[in-house]
Amino acid sequence: MKRKLLVLMLSSAMAVTALAGAVPSYAAGGSGDVVTEKVLNKSNTGNPVLGFDGEGNTLYGGDPAALVDGDTVYLYVGHDNSSGDSYVMPDWQCYSTKDMKNFKYEGEILKCKDVPWADSTSAWASQVVKYKDKYYLYFCAEEKTSKYGKCVGVAVSDSPTGPFKAENKPIVYDSDTPFINPGRGGAGWEDIDPTAWVETVDGVEHRYLAWGNTNHYIAELNEDMVSIKDRNGDGVVSFKSGDIERQTIKGMPNGWYFAEAPWLYRRQDANGNYYGKYYLFYAMYWREQMAYATSDDIWADEWDYGGLIMEPTATSNTNHMAVIDFKGKTYFVYHNGSLPWGSGFRRVVCIQELHFDKDGKIEYLQENSIGLTGTASTIADSKGALVKHRTYHNSTSDSAYPYTKVAVSTAEGAVTDDSMWEIEKGKADEDNDAYVSIESYNKPGIWLQVDDDKTVSMGQDYQKASSDGYTVDSKRMTFRTLNGFDKSVKNGTTFESVAYPGYYLTSKGGKLTVEKEPDAADCTFTISAETANDLSSMIVRKSDRTYEVGDKLATDDLRLTVVDEYDNTEIVYSGADGLTVDASAVNMKKAGTYELKVEYKGQSGTVQIRVLDRN
Structure with missing residues (x-):
């Protein structure tokens, strides 16, 4: 829009x-x-789909979250109000859509200054979940006494569009988690970017809250949804006793790391039932790339690195995603700085469709300007x-x-x-x-x-x-x-x-x-x-385009968009009859950027492959 x-x-x-x-x-x-x-x-x-207030004026906002509630998707952002290169975020804002094409401004849902324990300008990342007809806004903000750094809080409402009322104290204090790996990040903001997940497994309901910067943490929520569960029953909620779990991601490319912005997700079938592995989406490295990991157990010590989804955006130093299923499709919601005067401190929300291959791997997603409707x-x-x-x-x-x-x-x-x-x-x-x-x-x-x-x-x-x-x-x-x-x-x-x-x-x-x-x-x-009926083209996309020296090049994750001379469009995947791949120019033994060549029905195209040094 x-x-x-x-x-x-x-x-x-x-x-x-x-x-x-x-x-x-x-x-x-x-x-x-x-x-x-x-x-x-x-x-x-x-794209972008948001970036406006009720009068059509520009309203910057980043760190998107999304909630599917019946026939409506609600989108939430932290309001970017900075005139420089720092975060000035006074409130959280809400939008809605019923078709992923037309978006309505719903208004402000909570001011940061109305959070009893927080300062007035740190309305950082959030997520809203619905539980037993109540709506819970999990958010992070700066604790105003400076005794603590960023903390995770929760606010409650009877409506997805608010207003939300914040609890009197954080649900997670900065002091509740240890500061590990100080070379990547800074003490004071490791407890940010909450994401929540509720599901019933084998007749038992589980409510999870995850969060983190540099380190990824997860805990269970009590049924009240505003407090952390004491898992071992010792009367104290703590990291040391295992009520809060630190999780790692194995298999990431050398030198890359979990940065922040976790989002928990699981695929749904046509009847809305969850199936398959759990997905942990997250921001990786700096500037932030979008990546994902998978696990059979959401409480596992380790997640398995799945791959890179999106490189750093062209206009923002950070990125933060939400992933939802709506009307049979999966959507990837993220931010960049593509509005005029935009940056990593004046962001705006974009949406693209997310695709999985037959094995559940996520296809690489090229950030683009047209989104779903352009x-x-x-x-x-x-x-x-x-x-x-x-x-x-x-x-x-x-x-x-x-x-x-x-x-x-x-x-x-x-x-x-x-x-x-x-x-x-x-x-x-x-x-x-x-x-x-x-x-x-x-x-x-x-x-x-x-x-x-x-x-x-x-x-x-x-x-x-x-x-x-x-x-x-x-x-x-x-x-x-x-x-x-x-x-x-x-x-x-x-x-x-x-x-x-x-x-x-x-x-x-x-x-x-x-x-x-x-x-x-x-x-x-x-x-x-x-110009009608004289354009033929082929665009080649590949899920995994980044490797390390010595890795084996995969060619089973290609997706071609082919347009013939009559403007007919065909989507073609690896293994299709007539599709040939020429990898002769790709040297997997030496770091560099190479072109993988693909031909199909007389048309040709290329996709870039990056090979990174392991050192």
């Missing part, structure tokens, strides 16, 4: 004044024909070369962010995630139908932009809005769309820079620039959504 950054925007008439009038006659081949504005089909939904397009120049950004993995180093100037070019070849774009309303004026902004499909929050030297790259719209209501980069990330200057190109489109009126997007020799008087063919492009 694409939303405005601010309600203060210039009027459409003011924004267009500098561009009004006929296009110069050279653009029409000297014929004197007037080239007119063109309105493209835009993708106005997709539309991705390709943009090709008049010679058929695709506009694409350079191939790269989002870095785990903070120093690489924000991404402000990623190379963009045009090149012939098969469609890949790097050459897919979401065409959206223009950032400089959302009310002008002839304005568009173009977001990277697989690097959400990163946009095509015109640089000062008139080259074209892509970057994050990360800077704060100025007094006129625009972010610093709004205009250079906006293009005016015109009927293509090259009349021989069917359904062609020419893009004029809003930041530099009279300069047009131009492709020459693989380079993308804006020029003042380009050749008509060089500044005319076709868009997949505008």
